[in-house]
Amino acid sequence: MAAMASDKAEGQTQWEFSCDLEVDYESEEIASIVYTTLAVDKELQPDKVKRQMSVSFGKLSVHFEAVEARFLRASYSAFVDVLTLATKTVEEFGKGMEL
Secondary structure, three states: OHHHHHHHHOOOOOOOEEEEEEEEOOOHHHHHHHHHHHHOOOOOOOOOEEEEEEEEOOEEEEEEEEOOHHHHHHHHHHHHHHHHHHHHHHHHHOOOOOO
8 A cells, every 4th residue: 555655646657457449430531530529528537547549541549548447447438438429420421421
């Protein structure tokens, strides 16, 4: 416990839990639209959860890191909810449109 207290006192955070998510949109343009949509939502507790996103070859890649498993689960779950909404919106309203 003393080691944890000294780490926090020095401003160091231990990112013990991580998870990766990759979604293949098969389109750089659609992946970029979803990325741009989700990039504005920052983590509510950046001292406890970090999220890094990138787009490459039509794939959206997301890397999560957290100090506790419960923060990782909550962040991942909330992100998947908004990712699903953004994806369904592009699928529904993007058909036949020039994006």
